[in-house]
Amino acid sequence: MVKTYNIAELDSLAREIWQEGKSFKTWAFYAPMGAGKTTLVHSLCEFLGVKETISSPTFALINEYSSPVAGTIFHMDWYRLKDEQEAVQAGMEDAILSNNYCFIEWPEKAEEILPENIFRINIELVDENTRRITTSAKAFNKKD
Amino acid sequence: MATILAIESSCDETSASVCVDGKILSNHIANQTVHEQYGGVVPELASRAHMQNIVPVVDVALKNANIDLSVVDAIAFTQAPGLIGSLLVGAQFAKSLALSLNKPLIAVHHMQAHVLANLIDDPKPEFPFLCLTVSGGHTQIVKASSPNELKVIGETIDDAAGEAFDKSAKLLGLPYPGGPLIDKYAQQGNPTAFKFAEPQIPELNFSFSGLKTSVLYFLQAKQKEDPEFINKHVNDLCASIQSTIINILMKKVKKAVQQTGITNVCIAGGVSANSGLRTTLTEWGEKNGWKTFIPQFQYCTDNAAMIAITAYYKYLQADFVDLSVSPTARANW
Numbered sequence: 001m002v003k004t005y006n007i008a009e010l011d012s013l014a015r016e017i018w019q020e021g022k023s024f025k026t027w028a029f030y031a032p033m034g035a036g037k038t039t040l041v042h043s044l045c046e047f048l049g050v051k052e053t054i055s056s057p058t059f060a061l062i063n064e065y066s067s068p069v070a071g072t073i074f075h076m077d078w079y080r081l082k083d084e085q086e087a088v089q090a091g092m093e094d095a096i097l098s099n100n101y102c103f104i105e106w107p108e109k110a111e112e113i114l115p116e117n118i119f120r121i122n123i124e125l126v127d128e129n130t131r132r133i134t135t136s137a138k139a140f141n142k143k144d
Numbered sequence: 145m146a147t148i149l150a151i152e153s154s155c156d157e158t159s160a161s162v163c164v165d166g167k168i169l170s171n172h173i174a175n176q177t178v179h180e181q182y183g184g185v186v187p188e189l190a191s192r193a194h195m196q197n198i199v200p201v202v203d204v205a206l207k208n209a210n211i212d213l214s215v216v217d218a219i220a221f222t223q224a225p226g227l228i229g230s231l232l233v234g235a236q237f238a239k240s241l242a243l244s245l246n247k248p249l250i251a252v253h254h255m256q257a258h259v260l261a262n263l264i265d266d267p268k269p270e271f272p273f274l275c276l277t278v279s280g281g282h283t284q285i286v287k288a289s290s291p292n293e294l295k296v297i298g299e300t301i302d303d304a305a306g307e308a309f310d311k312s313a314k315l316l317g318l319p320y321p322g323g324p325l326i327d328k329y330a331q332q333g334n335p336t337a338f339k340f341a342e343p344q345i346p347e348l349n350f351s352f353s354g355l356k357t358s359v360l361y362f363l364q365a366k367q368k369e370d371p372e373f374i375n376k377h378v379n380d381l382c383a384s385i386q387s388t389i390i391n392i393l394m395k396k397v398k399k400a401v402q403q404t405g406i407t408n409v410c411i412a413g414g415v416s417a418n419s420g421l422r423t424t425l426t427e428w429g430e431k432n433g434w435k436t437f438i439p440q441f442q443y444c445t446d447n448a449a450m451i452a453i454t455a456y457y458k459y460l461q462a463d464f465v466d467l468s469v470s471p472t473a474r475a476n477w
Contacts, residue, residue: 059281
């Protein structure tokens with residue numbers, strides 16, 4: 001899917017990307033700072049009926065939510081992690097291997113621990129209120 | 145007499161405090177400077193440092209209070225929220241100590257403790273009071289009806305206020321930790337020089353992600369015209385960003401006062417060290433007829449004294465936990 005959207009369209013976008021990506025447990029959100037990763041995850045989790053506070057996990061590294069639709073959701077933010085080793089030590093791999101839904105912001109910080117099959121989401125900035133989302137549901141090509 | 149030894153290890157500071165009948169006798173904090181080179185707290189480094197620090201920190205806290213371990217009546221620790229590896233070190237130490245001394249154990253919620261830090265020194269707020277708790281990971285408005293009745297009535301739906309400071313600083317190219325630097329440069333700048341977006345979020349909740357985007361776009365546009373824009377205007381930029389963050393916070397505090405009718409207003413958490421926020425709270429208090437309270441700086445950032453004072457009120461209610469208690473990274477109140 002490639003789609004241009006603004007903030008008012010987030011709710012319908014959340015529904016669409018859920019339909020497209022729900023067969024994948026690990027979702028990787030690639031985007032520069034300020035593009036709206038947390039905001040998109042927020043809309044997605046609201047759509048999935050999460051009742052807990054959905055907020056940025058930059059500080060906590062990992063937030064856990066429960067959804068009547070998706071079960072346990074781990075909302076992770078690897079912004080502050082340096083590399084794969086730190087991600088493993090911080091329990092990120094455990095969360096991925098738990099086979100629960102994992103929504104990961106800043107996955108580029110530790111790509112090596114991502115599983116083979118991920119739902120990849122790219123957000124690009126178009127202008128202050130507009131973003132372009134590109135999703136690809138395919139195997140992640142690991143670096144050799 | 146109730147003598148409480150409290151331990152705080154939720155993030156990157158190992159701290160211990162001794163409190164006797166609600167009076168803080170010591171509050172010793174070991175900072176982990178190792179994180180600066182990484183641009184943030186690294187969980188594994190943090191828990192290792194806690195392990196190295198915890199015994200000496202507790203020793204110093206007892207010594208500074210001139211209290212022997214044998215007269216301690218209860219052991220308190222931070223149970224949640226925080227980095228799990230860090231919390232585990234404090235919890236395990238506290239449990240072991242409680243077991244060996246055969247004393248009751250008190251589990252404290254870190255965010256409740258931030259609020260009750262306002263009860264450490266005189267003048268203390270009378271109940272009920274409102275507290276704006278602002279830190280790197282949290283932004284909340286809490287209604288405190290008694291020491292044991294605290295309710296979150298507003299919180300952030302995305303970034304925390306401290307995160308807004310740190311990430312804005314990152315966009316400005318300032319080194320970590322950026323929050324205190326923004327405060328420093330802001331003091332030389334004009335807070336109305338530039339205008340950034342303020343969110344329209346219902347009720348008493350906060351949002352800071354829109355501000356981040358607004359700053360990002362503004363800087364991109366200006367730097368196209370002049371690559372030196374940030375360097376030339378860093379003071380005004382910092383002052384304008386800081387003033388926007390403070391406005392977002394204070395407008396919701398004002399709304400909370402209007403909704404609850406409570407006019408005792410406190411602040412807490414690491415960001416309450418921000419000089420602009422402290423001044424603005426005092427000014428708005430004078431203008432609107434609120435009584436305002438700001439804890440000493442050492443009780444604003446993470447510290448064990450706030451755990452001790454919270455534990456004291458729990459001790460009075462005999463609110464103890466058994467040794468099966470575990471820390472959790474996130475917890476409801």
